[in-house]
Amino acid sequence: MNTIFKFIRKLFRIALIANVALFVVFFFDLDGKLLFNVVEPFLKKHYDSMERKDTLKAPYDMDKYPKYDFNS
Amino acid sequence: MAKKTFSKILKDFWYGKPHTAEEGGRRLGELHEDKTHLYKHREWRGVPDTMYYFYNIWLYNYIFMVKDIMVMHGPITFAKGLWRYRWIGQTYLPVLHWFDRGLEGMRGEAMKASAWHYRAMVSTTIRQFQHMFAADTRLNGGRQNDLYRHTIAHNETVWGGVFYPWDGEITNVPLEMIPYFVTCHVNSHTVLNYIDAVQSIGLPGDPCPMCQAEAGIFVLDDVPDYAPAVITCNEACDASVSTSTLQDWFFDKPLFSLPMPMLFDDPLVKDYVKREIEELWKFIEQQYGIPFSWEKLTKKLELQNELQRFEWEKWEVDAKTPYYPINGVAQALYRIYQSQYGDWEIWHVTDRKVRKILEKCVSKKIKTFPQTRHRVIAWSCAPLYYSNWCTWAYNCWGLNVVINMDSLMFDMEIRTDSYEHTLEDMAQYHMWAPMRRMAVGGMHHMFELWDYMKRFNCDMVAMYDQLQCKGVQGLHGLFEDEFRKRDIKAFWIPHALPDSRTVSRAEIRRLINDYMSTVMHEEPLDPSLLDFDDSMTW
Numbered sequence: 240m241n242t243i244f245k246f247i248r249k250l251f252r253i254a255l256i257a258n259v260a261l262f263v264v265f266f267f268d269l270d271g272k273l274l275f276n277v278v279e280p281f282l283k284k285h286y287d288s289m290e291r292k293d294t295l296k297a298p299y300d301m302d303k304y305p306k307y308d309f310n311s
Numbered sequence: 312m313a314k315k316t317f318s319k320i321l322k323d324f325w326y327g328k329p330h331t332a333e334e335g336g337r338r339l340g341e342l343h344e345d346k347t348h349l350y351k352h353r354e355w356r357g358v359p360d361t362m363y364y365f366y367n368i369w370l371y372n373y374i375f376m377v378k379d380i381m382v383m384h385g386p387i388t389f390a391k392g393l394w395r396y397r398w399i400g401q402t403y404l405p406v407l408h409w410f411d412r413g414l415e416g417m418r419g420e421a422m423k424a425s426a427w428h429y430r431a432m433v434s435t436t437i438r439q440f441q442h443m444f445a446a447d448t449r450l451n452g453g454r455q456n457d458l459y460r461h462t463i464a465h466n467e468t469v470w471g472g473v474f475y476p477w478d479g480e481i482t483n484v485p486l487e488m489i490p491y492f493v494t495c496h497v498n499s500h501t502v503l504n505y506i507d508a509v510q511s512i513g514l515p516g517d518p519c520p521m522c523q524a525e526a527g528i529f530v531l532d533d534v535p536d537y538a539p540a541v542i543t544c545n546e547a548c549d550a551s552v553s554t555s556t557l558q559d560w561f562f563d564k565p566l567f568s569l570p571m572p573m574l575f576d577d578p579l580v581k582d583y584v585k586r587e588i589e590e591l592w593k594f595i596e597q598q599y600g601i602p603f604s605w606e607k608l609t610k611k612l613e614l615q616n617e618l619q620r621f622e623w624e625k626w627e628v629d630a631k632t633p634y635y636p637i638n639g640v641a642q643a644l645y646r647i648y649q650s651q652y653g654d655w656e657i658w659h660v661t662d663r664k665v666r667k668i669l670e671k672c673v674s675k676k677i678k679t680f681p682q683t684r685h686r687v688i689a690w691s692c693a694p695l696y697y698s699n700w701c702t703w704a705y706n707c708w709g710l711n712v713v714i715n716m717d718s719l720m721f722d723m724e725i726r727t728d729s730y731e732h733t734l735e736d737m738a739q740y741h742m743w744a745p746m747r748r749m750a751v752g753g754m755h756h757m758f759e760l761w762d763y764m765k766r767f768n769c770d771m772v773a774m775y776d777q778l779q780c781k782g783v784q785g786l787h788g789l790f791e792d793e794f795r796k797r798d799i800k801a802f803w804i805p806h807a808l809p810d811s812r813t814v815s816r817a818e819i820r821r822l823i824n825d826y827m828s829t830v831m832h833e834e835p836l837d838p839s840l841l842d843f844d845d846s847m848t849w
Contacts, residue, residue: 265369268350274405275349275849286397292532295512299560 327357327418330682330706331836339416339706340839348848353411360418368414368426369407372433376406379437384445392444396533399440401501402494405849406433409497412699412849413640416706421679424668425641431661432493432648438655440489442482447535455539458482463595464562465542466555467492468744469569471653472725472737473542473588475611476603477595484537486558487525488652495524495695495809496644498849502695502809505531509557519779520810522550529561540565540598542591547571547747548782567594575742576755584738609727615654616724621662622646625669629713630767634672636679637665639701639712643693646718651745682836684709685800686768690716690760691775691783692746694806697816700823701773707820707840708827714767719759720748751782754789761797772801778814779807802826816845 264270319335328337342350355361380389393400410429414422444450446458463474467485474483494501505527510516512530514523528534541564543555559566569591572580592603629635629642637645649658672679682705689701689712701712720743726732742748749756760772774790777783794801802823807813824841827833835841 261370262365265353265365267352271349271405271408271411274408275347278404279401282393282397282400285394286400294530294532294561297561297563300563303563304565 323357324355325358327355327360330416332834332838336837336839337416338839339837340841340843343843343845346844346847348843348845350411354415356418356422360422363423364414367423368410372407372410372430375430376433376437379434380441383438383441388441388444388450391450392440392447392535395450396490396535397504397531398490398494398501398528398533402498403436403440406497408849413638413702415699415702417638417702419679420636420668420672420677421638424636424665425638427661427664427668428637428641428645431657432645434657435648435652435655436489436493439484442484443489443535443537446537449536459537460539461599462538463540463542463599464538464564466544466546466551466558467651468546468551468571468747469542469544470651470741470744472612472615472740473569473591474595475653476592476605476608477599477601478604478607478611480601481595481599483653485652486534486541487528490528490534491521491524491809492695496698499696499809499811500849503812505533506810517779518550518553519548519777519808520813521808522548522554524809526554526557529558534562538564540567540594542566542594543568544744545571546744547573547751548780565598567591569741571742571744571747581735581738581742584741585734588734588737588741605730609733611654612725612727612733614659616727618649618654618658618662619721619724621666622718625665626714626767628669628673632673633678633680633683634669634676635713636668636672636677638680638705639687639689639715640699643689643701643712643715643717644698647720647745650721680705680711682709683711684833684836685711685771687712687771687773688714688760688764688767688769689773689775690749692717692750692777692780692808693775694804694811694814694819695809696811697806697819700804700816700819703820703840704773704823707835707837708823708833709836710771710773710823710827712773713769714763716749716760717745719763720745746780750777750780754786757786758793761793764799770800772799774801774803776803776805777808778805800831802830816848817842 329335330337337354339354342352342354344351356364380386410426413429414425417425442458442462446456446462448455448459461481463481463483464486465483467488469485471483471485474481491502491505502524505524506520507527508530509523509527541558541562543558543566545552545555545568555568567590570587572584574580596603625635625637671677687704687710693715694700701710704710704712721740723736723740723743725736725740749759764772772794776787793799804819804822805814806819820842827835
């Protein structure tokens with residue numbers, strides 16, 4: 240009985256700490272600050288340095304597909 | 312005195328500070344950092360509303376975004392897409408800040424109902440990009456998997472309803488709705504890469520920036536290869552035709568062009584569109600080898616009609632009472648997303664939740680926007696990078712945007728009693744596409760504004776002026792004349808749709824401030840919102 244009570248108390252304490260921590264993140268917009276100052280610049284750097292196919296070199300294949308038969 | 316101060320502090324703590332400056336005001340403009348517009352701290356809305364926002368909006372949506380990703384093709388698919396495509400990584404991570412911008416200052420039922428609309432849009436967005444990534448040959452070692460073979464790509468201006476006959480067998484995923492349209496609302500920086508890309512290959516900078524961006528995504532090779540065939544649409548706009556040409560070149564797939572005629576409201580033109588829709592169905596049958604199903608079509612249309620009927624109920628409350636609990640930006644974005652994308656389960660779930668809130672507001676006579684000074688109708692197409700301007704306008708000036716043009720375009724049910732009726736109504740729906748009926752649809756439809764003003768009991772017009780839309784630009788003077796003749800209070804919002812560099816958010820606010828002070832001679836409700844620098848914000 241005592242063990243169960245202790246377990247519930249521990250669980251309650253963890254839930255309380257998690258709630259408080261999340262509320263601090265929420266209230267002080269720490270998620271926004273992290274995304275704006277760290278995550279987005281990092282991802283932008285990655286996307287800017289990506290090698291990309293030169294799409295302008297793709298041929299414009301006018302006759303690649305069979306002629307479409309318009310019935311109406 | 313001390314007792315009075317203590318009681319005010321206690322009241323402000325429990326209910327949040329009052330809206331207006333005279334009452335001691337909440338001064339929302341002071342919550343933000345300069346330039347980035349990040350919060351110094353999020354708004355304290357009183358105990359019940361702050362806790363609701365924290366648990367039921369902020370935490371709930373983060374959890375359900377993760378859940379949606381887990382359920383819809385999993386986190387590995389998401390991670391692969393995130394690493395490969397700029398529009399996902401740069402955009403969808405700050406999605407909760409898109410909620411913040413739209414819901415700033417909202418309280419009680421208005422905050423709750425508006426947030427449910429945002430939740431539905433997020434879920435539908437996740438559904439689409441996860442489907443794109445799961446089917447994408449680029450993320451799957453060049454393999455055309457089963458999902459790829461059962462997916463069809465199309466321009467976002469093709470209504471999802473034309474694919475209903477293949478419901479459950481072929482999934483339609485619009486090409487630009489996620490990589491372009493939604494990104495502009497969530498993070499306005501992303502789209503600039505694509506606009507610049509298309510201009511870098513020599514295209515002029517003055518056509519519609521929406522079309523530029525949609526082509527630019529292809530120029531930067533940032534489109535997933537997720538379907539064997541594609542349907543395009545001219546959107547009754549020559550820039551859009553050019554986009555389709557570029558898409559045809561870069562996508563290099565069997566393509567069907569579903570035209571939107573320049574003329575409409577003409578029986579002969581409608582017959583032509585009906586035939587085109589039937590041709591589209593034939594094209595899909597040929598490409599995918601799956602027959603058209605009349606049962607599936609009517610079943611889905613009935614579900615869509617259900618959504619439309621609830622929309623009409625909402626409009627009734629909106630038009631005739633002050634108890635409508637959805638703010639301008641949530642109303643506009645949800646409606647255009649839902650009506651263009653077509654029927655999907657999440658819309659029904661959302662509508663059920665919103666119905667409960669709506670009924671509560673009506674039965675308890677809850678004034679959802681108590682500081683309303685003017686009931687505003689917003690006309691023509693809105694700036695995508697500042698769709699939440701109406702949240703600001705309510706907080707600063709008491710301008711309550713009760714309805715907008717985008718929401719009103721598909722003001723119809725689709726009959727399912729016979730093939731002929733269904734096809735006729737579908738053709739009508741197709742011709743009433745976004746930015747079509749009332750933006751480039753001729754004077755009759757553009758001037759439906761006056762009827763809708765009466766119907767929604769509005770006393771002011773927010774008139775959008777898309778500077779790079781040649782269709783609407785020509786009618787600027789006519790509107791000016793009509794406003795004067797009819798003695799209608801109206802202000803203009805110039806913008807370049809997704810491109811925030813042409814007319815900044817600050818410039819839009821300045822124009823509205825000028826109108827409200829010099830023409831209307833009114834004082835702001837919250838003076839801290841008059842002038843602030845958010846030039847670097849998402």
